[in-house]
Amino acid sequence: xxxxRVEVRPGVWLTHLREDKFKTACFSVSxxxxxxxxxxxxxxxxxxxxxxxxRLYPDMEALNARFEELYGTAIEPSVRRIGEIQCxxxxxxxxxxxxxxxxxxxxxxxxxxxxxxxxxxxxxxxxFLPAYVESERDNLLxxxxxxxxxxxxxxxxxxxxxxxxxxxxxxxxxxxxxxCRSINYKKLSRHYKxxxxxxxxxxFYCGRASLDRVRRLLRGxxxxxxxxxxxxxxxxxxxxxxxxxxxxxTEEQMDVAQANLxxxxxxxxxxxxxxxxxxxVFNDLFGGSPSSRLFxxxxxxxxxxxxxxxxxxxxxxxxxxxxxxxxxxxxxAKEEIFSQLEALQRGEITExxxxxxxxxxxxxxxxxxxxxxxxxxxxxxxAVTGADFGPLELAELVTEVSADRVQAVAQSVECDQxxxxxxxxxxxxxxxxxxxxxGEVNAEVAEAGETA
Amino acid sequence: MRMTKTDYxxxxxxxxxxxxxxxxxxxxxxxKGFSGFYAVFGTDYGGTYRRFRLNGKEYDTPAGVAHxxxxxxxxxxxxxSALNLLSQNGADPNAFTSSDVTCYxxxxxxxxxxxxxxxLHFVSTPYFTAETVxxxxxxxxxxxxxxxxNPGTANYYQLLNLLYRNHPIREKVIGTVESIAEITAxxxxxxHAAFYTPGNxxxxxxxxVDPDRILSIAEEELPPDSxxxxxxxxxxxxxxxxxxxxxxLNMPVATTQFLIGAKLRPAEKGLLLFRQQLTASLALxxxxxxxxxxxxxxxxxxxxxxxxxxxxxxxxxxGTVIIGGESRDPDAVLQALLDEVSRIGKAxxxxxxFERSRRAALGGALRAMEDFDDVCVSLVLDEFDxxxxxxxxxxxxxxxxxxxxxxxxxxxKPERLALSIVEAKKG
Numbered sequence: 001x002x003x004x005r006v007e008v009r010p011g012v013w014l015t016h017l018r019e020d021k022f023k024t025a026c027f028s029v030s031x032x033x034x035x036x037x038x039x040x041x042x043x044x045x046x047x048x049x050x051x052x053x054x055r056l057y058p059d060m061e062a063l064n065a066r067f068e069e070l071y072g073t074a075i076e077p078s079v080r081r082i083g084e085i086q087c088x089x090x091x092x093x094x095x096x097x098x099x100x101x102x103x104x105x106x107x108x109x110x111x112x113x114x115x116x117x118x119x120x121x122x123x124x125x126x127x128f129l130p131a132y133v134e135s136e137r138d139n140l141l142x143x144x145x146x147x148x149x150x151x152x153x154x155x156x157x158x159x160x161x162x163x164x165x166x167x168x169x170x171x172x173x174x175x176x177x178x179x180c181r182s183i184n185y186k187k188l189s190r191h192y193k194x195x196x197x198x199x200x201x202x203x204f205y206c207g208r209a210s211l212d213r214v215r216r217l218l219r220g221x222x223x224x225x226x227x228x229x230x231x232x233x234x235x236x237x238x239x240x241x242x243x244x245x246x247x248x249x250t251e252e253q254m255d256v257a258q259a260n261l262x263x264x265x266x267x268x269x270x271x272x273x274x275x276x277x278x279x280x281v282f283n284d285l286f287g288g289s290p291s292s293r294l295f296x297x298x299x300x301x302x303x304x305x306x307x308x309x310x311x312x313x314x315x316x317x318x319x320x321x322x323x324x325x326x327x328x329x330x331x332x333a334k335e336e337i338f339s340q341l342e343a344l345q346r347g348e349i350t351e352x353x354x355x356x357x358x359x360x361x362x363x364x365x366x367x368x369x370x371x372x373x374x375x376x377x378x379x380x381x382x383a384v385t386g387a388d389f390g391p392l393e394l395a396e397l398v399t400e401v402s403a404d405r406v407q408a409v410a411q412s413v414e415c416d417q418x419x420x421x422x423x424x425x426x427x428x429x430x431x432x433x434x435x436x437x438x439g440e441v442n443a444e445v446a447e448a449g450e451t452a
Numbered sequence: 453m454r455m456t457k458t459d460y461x462x463x464x465x466x467x468x469x470x471x472x473x474x475x476x477x478x479x480x481x482x483x484k485g486f487s488g489f490y491a492v493f494g495t496d497y498g499g500t501y502r503r504f505r506l507n508g509k510e511y512d513t514p515a516g517v518a519h520x521x522x523x524x525x526x527x528x529x530x531x532x533s534a535l536n537l538l539s540q541n542g543a544d545p546n547a548f549t550s551s552d553v554t555c556y557x558x559x560x561x562x563x564x565x566x567x568x569x570x571x572l573h574f575v576s577t578p579y580f581t582a583e584t585v586x587x588x589x590x591x592x593x594x595x596x597x598x599x600x601x602n603p604g605t606a607n608y609y610q611l612l613n614l615l616y617r618n619h620p621i622r623e624k625v626i627g628t629v630e631s632i633a634e635i636t637a638x639x640x641x642x643x644h645a646a647f648y649t650p651g652n653x654x655x656x657x658x659x660x661v662d663p664d665r666i667l668s669i670a671e672e673e674l675p676p677d678s679x680x681x682x683x684x685x686x687x688x689x690x691x692x693x694x695x696x697x698x699x700x701l702n703m704p705v706a707t708t709q710f711l712i713g714a715k716l717r718p719a720e721k722g723l724l725l726f727r728q729q730l731t732a733s734l735a736l737x738x739x740x741x742x743x744x745x746x747x748x749x750x751x752x753x754x755x756x757x758x759x760x761x762x763x764x765x766x767x768x769x770x771g772t773v774i775i776g777g778e779s780r781d782p783d784a785v786l787q788a789l790l791d792e793v794s795r796i797g798k799a800x801x802x803x804x805x806f807e808r809s810r811r812a813a814l815g816g817a818l819r820a821m822e823d824f825d826d827v828c829v830s831l832v833l834d835e836f837d838x839x840x841x842x843x844x845x846x847x848x849x850x851x852x853x854x855x856x857x858x859x860x861x862x863x864x865k866p867e868r869l870a871l872s873i874v875e876a877k878k879g
Contacts, residue, residue, distance in 0.1 A: 021485040023464060023818045060751065064743035068808040072815025095818050099464065139757045142778065145706035151601045255704050255877075258597035290546075291539035300533075303590030306598055324598050352540065359542035359562070366561040367488045371823070 001369055003390060004211050005383070008203070009222050011230030015379045016214055017206040019369075025096055025207025026372045027111060028078065029118060030089040030380060031199040034234045035081055035168045041175025042183055042191045043088045045133075045140050047077035049188065050090075052132040053122040066113060070106045071095045075114050081173040082384045083236030083315030087202070090114055091376070096208050107209055108217060115221040119196070128192070133185040141181065144174050152307075155260035155421045156322050162250045163264040163417035167239060169316055197228035202383050206372050236385075238271050238317040242416035251420040259327040260421040263337060264320050270412035271317040277361075277397040278405035283312040284357040285406060286344060287321055291356045293340040298323060304333050315385060319413055327422045334418070344410035349403040358399050365395035455480065455663045462814075462845035463821045467831075468663035472671045475651030475678035479831050480663040483824060489564040489659030490825050491557060493575050494832040496654075496681075497647035498552035499625030500768065504682040506646050511682075513643060514634040515620075516592070516627015519549040521640050523588055524580055525556070534574035543567040551621055552768040553833055559825065564659065565669065572655070572673035578644040580637035593629050603705045603874045610699050611711045611774065611872035617695045618687050621770050651678030654832045658824040686769050692717060694870040701874045707757075708875040710782035712789065714868045716764060716771030721838035723847070725766070730848050732764035732773065732863070735856035737809050738801050739792060739864075740775060746792045755779055755788070766837070773863055786871050793864045796857065806853045817844045 002018040033043055057063040067073050073094040080087045094110040122129060147154050157172065164170040174180075205214050247263075267279070287294035287310030298308035308323035325333045368374045368391040378391055455470035455478070468480040499519060503512050525547070526534045538545040543560035556575050560567050599605050609624060616622045657666050692715050716732065719725040740747050740762045750756040760777035779785050821827055821842075830841040 021483075023822050059748070061743055061745070061748040064748075065808060068743055068812035070815075072812035072819070074819075093819060095815050099462070099818055135752070135754055138754065142707045142757060146778075148704060148706045149603050149709075152598070257600040258594060289539060289544075290535050296536075299591055303587050304594075306591055306595040324594055326594070326597075356536075356540045356542075360539060360544065363542050363544065363559075363561045367559065370486045370488045 003379075006211070006215070008215060008218050009225065010227055011232070012201040012203065012222060012225070013383060014203040014205065014214070014218065015383060016211045017375060017379070018208070018210065019206055020208050022207065022372055023096055023099055024093050024372070025107065025205070025209070026376060027092045027114060028089065028204045028376055028380070029114060030078070030087040030202045031195050032202060032234060032384060033086050033088070033195065033199055033231075035084045035086045035171055037168070037171050037176060037179060039191065040086055040171045040173070041140065041180035042188055043086050043195070044079045044174045045136055045180070045183060045188060046192050046195065047079065047088055047090055048136040048140060049128055049132050050117050050121050051077050052136065053129075054116045055120045055122060056116060058122045063117075070109055070113070071100060073106060073110045073113070075110070075117060079173050080380075082381050083313075084168045085234055085236065085384050086173060087380065087384065090117060091373075093372070098208070107207075111217050111221060119224055123189075127189040128185045130185040133183070133188055137180060137183050140174060141177060144172070144177050144180060147172070151254075151256055151258070151260055151421060152322060152324060155262045155419060156320060158250075158252065158421070159262035159264050159320065159417055159419035160318075162248065162419060163318075166243070167237065193226070197226055198231045200230055200232065200234070202380060204376050204379060206375055236315050239266060240268055240271060240317070242266055242414045247415040247418050249418045249420075251422060253422055253424050256421065256423050258324045259330065259423065260322065260324055261330060261333055262320060262322045262419045263334070263415065264318060264417040264419070265413040265415050267312070267314075267317040267319055267409070268412035268414045270409050274314060274317075275405055275409065276314055277394065277401045278409050279312060279314050280361045280398060281354070281357050281401045282344070282406045282409040283310055283319070284361050285349065285353060286310050286341065286410075288312070289357070289360050291353070291360070293343065294321065294323075294337065297340055298333060298336050302332065302336060304329050304336070308333070308337065315381075330420065341410065341413070344407065347403060347407040349406055354401075354403055354406070358401055362395040362398045365391045365398065453664060454667055458842075460842045460845075463818055463842065465821065465842055467840070467842055470663075470667050472650065472667055472674070474671065474674055474676055476670055476674060477654045477835055478667050478670055479654065479656040479835065480661060480666050481656075481658040481824065481827060481831070482661060482663065483659050486659065486824070487561050488559055489561070489567075489657070489661065490559050490828050491568050491571055491655070491657045492555050492828045492832055493557070493571055493655050494553055494555040494653060494836075495647050496552070496652050496836045497554050497643070498550050498768070499623070500551045500620040500686065501647070501684045502620050502623075503685040503687075504646065505685060506682040507680065510685070511642065511646070513639055514627065515623045515631040516625070517635055517639060517643055518554055519626050520588065520592060520632055520635050521643055522547050522549045522554050522556075523592060524585065524640055525575060525578070525644075527579055527584055528574060528577060529579040534570060538567055538570055541567055541570065545571070549625055550767075551625055553836060555829060555832060557825075557829070564661065568657070568666070568669055569673050572670060576648065576674055578641055578648075580640045582637055585635065585637050585640065589632060592626065592632055596626055596629055599624070599626060603703050603709055606701055606703060607709050607711050607776070607872050607874045608774075610701055610874070611713045611870060612772070614696050614699055614870035614872055615694045615713050615715050615772065616770070617690055619690055619770055620686060621767055645679070646682045649679040649681065650674050652681045654835045656828040656831045658828050684768070690715065692868055694868065697870045699872050702877040703874050705874055705876050707778040708780060708782060708873060709776070709778055710785065710874075711774055711776035711872045712786055713775070713870050713872065714773040714863050716766075716773060716863055718766055718769065718771040723839050723843075725837055726834070726839035726843065726847055727851070728771075729764060729766055730844070731851050731855050731859055732771070734810060734813055734848065734851055735859040736762040736764065736773065736775065737813065738805060738856055739796065739860055740789070741809060743805065743808065746788065750785060750788055755781060755785055782871060782873050786869070789864070790866055790869075793860055797861050801853055801857055803853065806856070810848065810851070813848055814845055817848065
């Protein structure tokens with residue numbers, strides 16, 4: 001795998017990975033902006049509106065037909081946040097020429113179509129079509145509201161919102177309902193034009209085409225991009241301490257069968273000079289894997305839950321634990337989660353556990369080059385945060401992490417927020433009403449239950 | 453060379469197939485240039501296999517046994533857990549149970565052979581005590597509750613209960629809090645002895661490995677012989693009409709979710725079944741796919757959004773069309789679907805759309821085969837159904853437009869459809 005990074009126009013960077021082992025190639029384009037409540041919904045909406053139609057393919061049916069002609073090329077909106085930077089654009093995936101009928105190639109066409117979608121939307125009087133903007137705005141409102149459907153993810157998001165209530169990080173990658181509702185086609189068209197001029201642009205390609213070939217193609221495709229002064233003042237503000245002396249507590253009631261407990265910590269002073277390998281190993285040891293303390297104790301030893309796991313955001317400096325429990329076990333679960341963290345703070349880290357965590361994290365990192373989408377996410381995050389090491393280099397560093405370094409991370413964290421999603425009290429419980437002829441209503445994990 | 457080599461030029465893959473002396477089927481997809489190894493060890497045993505006959509005796513087991521067994525297989529006799537041992541050895545192990553299969557798998561970048569031996573060892577070593585079986589009830593109980601709060605799964609089972617009268621596909625793979633309370637160590641031993649015999653299992657490996665070596669390791673780690681395979685009893689065959697046609701469930705959801713379904717009569721196991729599955733999938737794409745007039749008309753009018761999807765699911769002895777997503781008015785979507793089926797019935801499918809969709813399906817297969825974890829699982833599942841997943845491109849390319857038209861006209865008759873809805877309580 002050869003990795004190159006070049007600036008192809010002012011503020012437009014290409015990360016190019018030459019790789020022959022895949023059957024398909026991928027290309028992504030991301031417009032970067034500072035995550036903020038005022039603009040997040042507009043930034044998120046733009047690729048969905050652009051996906052509705054272009055000058056050459058003015059509606060979705062025409063555009064989708066073109067994708068199919070290009071052997072099932074997919075070019076789909078991609079909206080992410082990395083720390084407090086919002087990334088909005090497209091992710092394209094298309095077959096490598098070697099798997100197409102002799103003489104056929106879709107690289108050029110797929111790249112052309114991606115830029116056609118980015119730069120040449122169907123317009124009237126220079127503005128987006130009101131119908132497209134309104135219908136995609138309504139879809140985005142549904143998407144924002146749909147966070148309610150997955151209770152575990154909902155509880156995590158709600159905990160983050162409460163915890164980071166004074167920070168931009170409380171805004172989701174899709175923005176919030178209120179600002180989304182206020183978007184109209186004129187406002188969005190203006191914002192889109194400004195984005196193209198100002199936003200740093202990250203391009204990513206992984207496939208069999210050489211850097212030269214991709215660059216040559218991009219030169220022509222980027223020519224019509226109306227560039228102005230690029231906004232380089234974007235970044236993530238890291239809060240080191242909890243907001244108050246004692247962790248804040250928030251609870252919410254809903255018609256649910258299972259309670260969801262989420263606990264949030266600031267990673268604390270260790271974020272002044274983050275020891276990334278130690279942060280990853282710490283998370284794996286604490287609750288990031290089936291050999292972690294939370295899995296072995298909260299689940300396997302005490303049978304309190306199906307999942308009790310931790311996630312870490314090394315860009316924003318946060319640690320979150322989430323667990324689906326019975327409400328009556330709230331105290332027991334909370335106590336056990338804190339007591340496992342305290343054990344790590346005291347440095348109770350066996351050589352065996354440390355070794356397992358290091359090899360687990362290293363193996364995850366070494367597997368990134370096996371999947372294009374994982375490579376794309378990894379290198380986009382590197383580009384956004386200005387880091388320049390690859391996944392294999394990071395894996396090597398992980399194998400050297402000592403117990404002391406993990407303990408230092410554990411000692412640095414500061415609990416900031418506890419959130420509990422629970423059922424309504426018994427008497428007011430919303431009954432699951434069933435109508436129609438089906439006598440029985442079943443619900444369970446789709447098709448399967450995963451062990452870990 | 454004890455394995456048979458087959459090349460699949462359309463996707464650039466090579467498959468090695470062989471059968472071990474104990475009857476275990478082994479499939480290997482060598483992957484040069486990748487750092488990861490993936491192995492999946494599956495048995496032809498899932499949530500619907502509750503009743504079976506073996507050596508003249510009939511068994512009737514509680515709902516959720518296959519999945520419960522999957523959880524408990526990770527316990528080893530010396531008090532160790534295979535989950536821990538594999539993790540300590542740098543592997544990322546897991547397992548899943550579906551309606552007709554149980555699979556154990558791991559992914560790793562180092563010490564592959566040790567991990568493979570451990571996988572084969574723990575899946576073939578039953579060890580259950582009253583205490584360890586009891587302890588799992590709390591964990592699976594929470595897994596059951598987690599599922600109860602998931603609107604997608606609630607809707608899925610509501611649909612299956614509309615369609616099926618008695619087939620065990622109606623019951624949750626995971627069981628209920630009550631049914632799992634009936635499971636004992638003896639139940640688990642019996643089911644393990646019945647279904648986890650090499651002749652009823654498939655091992656599939658992808659990575660930079662020597663295929664013959666995999667076969668030898670399997671022979672070294674597993675019992676030397678296979679035992680008789682149980683006959684599974686699914687009850688009386690069902691007709692093609694749904695038990696009921698409409699049901700609504702209230703849950704906290706943001707937008708109303710719906711599933712439209714129909715029962716199918718699966719072909720006999722083998723290539724015909726594969727062809728039937730791909731025909732169903734292509735026909736549904738032609739009817740409702742991204743460049744279909746139906747989807748674009750309903751999307752434009754705000755009746756459908758990007759969550760919409762359609763496919764056919766096949767499990768042992770049953771086939772189900774499932775079309776669904778989010779909509780403000782699921783009844784209007786159903787009506788529009790019926791109108792479109794009727795229009796296609798008269799006018800036929802657009803030949804340009806047909807060629808284009810088939811081409812896109814082939815490109816999609818290329819993308820799907822990129823993920824070798826998925827490829828391995830599909831190879832195991834399809835082996836139990838008597839065909840090979842890697843034949844996808846060649847079978848897909850051979851499907852005719854008329855087959856798709858016949859499928860739509862037959863499977864999507866108004867009297868065969870059921871509509872299942874999950875919506876927020878009004879008011």
